[in-house]
Amino acid sequence: xxxxxxxxxxxxxxDRVSRAQTLMAEHELAALFLTTEPEIRYFTGFxxxxxxxxxxxxxxxxxxxxxxVAVIPSIGSHLMGQGWIRDIRTWTSPDYDDDGIxxxxxTLTELVPPDGAIGVPNGPxxxxxxxxxxxxxxxxxxxxxxxxxxxxxxxxxxxxxSGREIExxxxxxxxxxxxxxxxxxxxxxxEPLERVFRRFxxxxxxxxxxxxxxxxxxxxxxxxxxxISPATDRPLVAGDVLMLDTGLVWDGYFCDFDRNFALSPIDxxxxxxxxxxxxxxxxxxxxxxxxxxxxxxYHAMAGELGDTAGGGRFGHGFGMQLTEWPSLxxxxxxxxxxxxxxxxxxxxxxxxxKILVHEENVVITETAAEYLSTPAPRQMPxxxxxx
Amino acid sequence: xxxxxxxxxxxxxxDRVSRAQTLMAEHELAALFLTTEPEIRYFTGFxxxxxxxxxxxxxxxxxxxxxxVAVIPSIGSHLMGQGWIRDIRTWTSPDYDDDGIxxxxxTLTELVPPDGAIGVPNGPxxxxxxxxxxxxxxxxxxxxxxxxxxxxxxxxxxxxxSGREIExxxxxxxxxxxxxxxxxxxxxxxEPLERVFRRFxxxxxxxxxxxxxxxxxxxxxxxxxxxISPATDRPLVAGDVLMLDTGLVWDGYFCDFDRNFALSPIDxxxxxxxxxxxxxxxxxxxxxxxxxxxxxxYHAMAGELGDTAGGGRFGHGFGMQLTEWPSLxxxxxxxxxxxxxxxxxxxxxxxxxKILVHEENVVITETAAEYLSTPAPRQMPxxxxxx
Numbered sequence: 001x002x003x004x005x006x007x008x009x010x011x012x013x014x015d016r017v018s019r020a021q022t023l024m025a026e027h028e029l030a031a032l033f034l035t036t037e038p039e040i041r042y043f044t045g046f047x048x049x050x051x052x053x054x055x056x057x058x059x060x061x062x063x064x065x066x067x068x069v070a071v072i073p074s075i076g077s078h079l080m081g082q083g084w085i086r087d088i089r090t091w092t093s094p095d096y097d098d099d100g101i102x103x104x105x106x107t108l109t110e111l112v113p114p115d116g117a118i119g120v121p122n123g124p125x126x127x128x129x130x131x132x133x134x135x136x137x138x139x140x141x142x143x144x145x146x147x148x149x150x151x152x153x154x155x156x157x158x159x160x161x162s163g164r165e166i167e168x169x170x171x172x173x174x175x176x177x178x179x180x181x182x183x184x185x186x187x188x189x190x191e192p193l194e195r196v197f198r199r200f201x202x203x204x205x206x207x208x209x210x211x212x213x214x215x216x217x218x219x220x221x222x223x224x225x226x227x228i229s230p231a232t233d234r235p236l237v238a239g240d241v242l243m244l245d246t247g248l249v250w251d252g253y254f255c256d257f258d259r260n261f262a263l264s265p266i267d268x269x270x271x272x273x274x275x276x277x278x279x280x281x282x283x284x285x286x287x288x289x290x291x292x293x294x295x296x297x298y299h300a301m302a303g304e305l306g307d308t309a310g311g312g313r314f315g316h317g318f319g320m321q322l323t324e325w326p327s328l329x330x331x332x333x334x335x336x337x338x339x340x341x342x343x344x345x346x347x348x349x350x351x352x353x354k355i356l357v358h359e360e361n362v363v364i365t366e367t368a369a370e371y372l373s374t375p376a377p378r379q380m381p382x383x384x385x386x387x
Numbered sequence: 388x389x390x391x392x393x394x395x396x397x398x399x400x401x402d403r404v405s406r407a408q409t410l411m412a413e414h415e416l417a418a419l420f421l422t423t424e425p426e427i428r429y430f431t432g433f434x435x436x437x438x439x440x441x442x443x444x445x446x447x448x449x450x451x452x453x454x455x456v457a458v459i460p461s462i463g464s465h466l467m468g469q470g471w472i473r474d475i476r477t478w479t480s481p482d483y484d485d486d487g488i489x490x491x492x493x494t495l496t497e498l499v500p501p502d503g504a505i506g507v508p509n510g511p512x513x514x515x516x517x518x519x520x521x522x523x524x525x526x527x528x529x530x531x532x533x534x535x536x537x538x539x540x541x542x543x544x545x546x547x548x549s550g551r552e553i554e555x556x557x558x559x560x561x562x563x564x565x566x567x568x569x570x571x572x573x574x575x576x577x578e579p580l581e582r583v584f585r586r587f588x589x590x591x592x593x594x595x596x597x598x599x600x601x602x603x604x605x606x607x608x609x610x611x612x613x614x615i616s617p618a619t620d621r622p623l624v625a626g627d628v629l630m631l632d633t634g635l636v637w638d639g640y641f642c643d644f645d646r647n648f649a650l651s652p653i654d655x656x657x658x659x660x661x662x663x664x665x666x667x668x669x670x671x672x673x674x675x676x677x678x679x680x681x682x683x684x685y686h687a688m689a690g691e692l693g694d695t696a697g698g699g700r701f702g703h704g705f706g707m708q709l710t711e712w713p714s715l716x717x718x719x720x721x722x723x724x725x726x727x728x729x730x731x732x733x734x735x736x737x738x739x740x741k742i743l744v745h746e747e748n749v750v751i752t753e754t755a756a757e758y759l760s761t762p763a764p765r766q767m768p769x770x771x772x773x774x
Contacts, residue, residue, distance in 0.1 A: 049602065094512075095718075099511065128515055131510055132536075133536060201588075202592045208619065323442045
């Protein structure tokens, strides 16, 4: 099993900071102020599942020049110190009087001129990970410095993945490929869906996932009602379609794709719908190249499905997160560039309020697209004979 | 294997809403406005891993009287519709012109009087899950209605768990108990830590976890440097202490405890430090009863450790999240009440920048505390002979 190597060389982080600082200069931002896991990890490499705990805030300041400054709870200093960031300022959190805001305000006051603008990600798919009362307090403690949007700098940087990032995503996808190929070992008639979900996650781990951040899916006669539900204890029965959609993680990078399986005998209309979905994803793949738009990929896929198109957007970016910009919807006119990593995720209405979805992962190359997942066959794999 | 049943009866949600509305009346709040996973799930039962995707915002409005109103992306309407919430208002997200803010503002305008105050969680351990630009836009679209804090109403409600919540947490803890008892099957000299992490997660799933949201730990000679790191590929060697700390989930509720294991021969000072940690946790347990304070539990544990106490706070609440209020620190004077669920998590400095930690899970009863995890023995279990 070939694998990317873990981590990034310091040069990769310095390149990210340098590109950010170029954009900051264009937009007259004296600093970026970051609070969420992917934003902070993007510049520091700080990788931990400890973000699952909402207790403590974490801060990173990227100044107009020079290296980023981490302002973090002391519980994180050992791990942060193992990366390339040298200026790590800590406080003992939780602190009910001042949970890092004083230290953060002092840092911003030091790094940002008195009339400077501080860019905070405020656009689509972002949020501020900080108690609202502390956000108000912070603004009161930084004098005339202004908090403004980040001019989508984080989005623009993260939209295009580096070669090393792509290799990590490719590794994650290949792990999921292998796990999906083993679904016949764990799913068949009589198996409760919740047990299938559990055992599928174990397969992902066995095949090399660091952890499995996302698994959703569905099972039902002739399709499923949605694609975001957790499992029930309903046993699989003949005639069901089983769909598993996973976002597993390797070294901090996701895959995000699904597979459908048929419990024989499968309705011929459902089998035909699955083939149409595969054709739609293939049409999206054929259209995917630098200069095409996100909307163009949507239309390429929707064109194969006609008025049966359904199930939401037809794909999206991903990488450090399960889903990222752009969205493959008619309203997204983002141009594709080499290094963008996307899901192609057409959906089809199969009647009675049910849908089928299908999803592949691709990377945009200099001239075309390349699959990161191993494309699924037109004919839905059958689990019927296997148990 | 005995288990709690999945879900809650509608009466449990109605009780939560009723208690919220009583507190809202005391604080003259005309509505609560909620945006995060645990806040929305607490009142609706909406359980999905789809929150892993940052793309779409989700909103819940709890009015001063009457049932909550969900304002959510249409991709969630099928799942939300299977719960008890009847008023579900949806839009197709992502929408680059208006990602639900117009619909949300109309809902708030309908449910809140023109001069009413809307409570938004803004205190410790909270954040607003909504792009900052949309937050600004929302406030401009609701007229003279004021956004204010939630008077810690969410915190006050969630601090005390219901009997059904405790049974779910007990189920999660018993799954982790069984997984920890099987660590000798997967860890021993020569085994890389990252493989131990993977296989431990698989054990958690095999023993019944729905998913494993958190696993951290460490391994090293005589202790470990921190407790939040992901695994490296370093193989375990004789003399290591291995610590695994998991937050696995059953029906939306966490456990959160760790276990230490010795790879023989273990340093006698490390063995003694482990025994002192167990004694510290026992002292915390003995002190835990209604009327004691969070700080009191800290001091009971710290008293056993003297000047070797280390590693951060000595425990915290948990339940729907891996960590919740209160914190077992000297500054937290929260009184314990029956139904509160806590970790007891003393840490000890063992020199050379290394620490040991130990963690148990308990629930406060009418008169004392009860273990939810099976307490660890004073003598660290040895893995040396097992492979």
